[in-house]
Amino acid sequence: MSAMRMNEGVEWAAHACALLALLPEGKALSAAALAEFHELPRAYMAKHMQALAKAGVVVSIKGPRGGYRLARPADAVSLWDVRVAIEGPGPDFRCQEIRRNGPCPSHDTGKPCTIAKAFWDAERAYQAQARSVAIADIVASLAAGVNPARAERFNTWLAANT
Amino acid sequence: MSAMRMNEGVEWAAHACALLALLPEGKALSAAALAEFHELPRAYMAKHMQALAKAGVVVSIKGPRGGYRLARPADAVSLWDVRVAIEGPGPDFRCQEIRRNGPCPSHDTGKPCTIAKAFWDAERAYQAQARSVAIADIVASLAAGVNPARAERFNTWLAANT
DNA sequence: GGGGCCTTACTCGGATATCATATGTCCGAGTCATGGGGG
DNA sequence: CCCCCATGACTCGGACATATGATATCCGAGTAAGGCCCC
Secondary structure, three states: OOOOOOOOHHHHHHHHHHHHOOOOOOOOEOHHHHHHHOOOOHHHHHHHHHHHHHOOOEEEEOOOOOEEEEOOOHHHOEHHHHHHHHHOOOOOOOOOOHHHOOOOOOOOOOOOOHHHHHHHHHHHHHHHHHHOOEHHHHHHHHHHOOOHHHHHHHHHHHHHHO | OOOOOOOOHHHHHHHHHHHHOOOOOOOOEOHHHHHHHOOOOHHHHHHHHHHHHHOOOEEEEOOOOOEEEEOOOHHHOEHHHHHHHHHOOOOOOOOOOHHHOOOOOOOOOOOOOHHHHHHHHHHHHHHHHHHOOEHHHHHHHHHHOOOHHHHHHHHHHHHHHO
16 A cells, blocks of 8 residues: 655645746746746646635736736745645645444443544644745745855746746 | 644544554454544544555455455554654655755765755654654553443444454 | 375455546736826 | 716626546455364
8 A cells, every 4th residue: 555645736836936936026936937947847837826826825927027926925825725625725634534334332421533633633733844934034044055156047037927 | 834734644544543452352444444433534534544555554355345454553653653653754855955956066075965854864864763652552541541332332343354 | 093285265465447646738817016187 | 078878898697528546346366264184
């Protein structure tokens, strides 16, 4: 049995958000540009950007020179926000209340299923950790060990795509 | 985009382990019995029990009066063990190192991808929480509000299926 | 009556179908920049 | 020379295929219990 895999789009979306955080005020990046920057399939990246937009993480601008911008400051967008936007809001573990089935059901107590509660606690721990990291932190970490030549190259690319 | 769903077999397996924890010494429960107890598809439950056996969470006994037993004391089997047995060991988030792609790759620094690190930290938090809950805790919680009539019925079923 | 062997039925284990969801793609609706014409 | 408008191209957004993995099932290999025969 292979491991539960998180939607790869989460990684793409997180990197895209980090990129958007570096945009000058009033500028935008198209889905095509965001895809090209990491050599990803354009159409599929576009789909994930749609999800981010629908979740309110980014805002979309139509027409020429349009594209996407972060909807909030980079320190107000957490990795959890990105995950929820791409993977959806519901809990990972879904209790089907199978304890109520079968010859010896145990649902007399109104209490929630202990197993479900335990997994949901774990999910909350995950969520807390993911909430504590913002796109701004990612950007700061990337900017830490930046090479001047690469920075120039990046600025050139940015100017050519905004 | 719908939410990432954990394999439903994890819930089944956890309940099954709780049931196995109540077995008298030297007895076993067949996959069919475990399935029937919660009204689950027999063959599919069997598949999940195989996964638990392969992961070393339970041991299997073939032949008449055979079935499954916990491989360790109930307080030495955590919900994390069950999850790993069913969902597989690998991490949820898989970093594809897309930062190395595209026109402006940023892999000069030997450091790991910050995004991947953040998600892996969150997974560790999840894991720590899930590790802290054992099958024994589940059983204790279930036994807390037990009805004498139901207990009798359960013992009857157990005697008929071991 | 006791012990050993054979039969037999019961169990797991993996190979095999089916189906939902993630992955990947495409075209139409909407919108802003641009360029031309008029004042 | 400046403003307004029509045009056009560029953007997103959702509808449409495909591939991968989860869900569900079945049959064969192995084994321990139980009965039967022999001593």
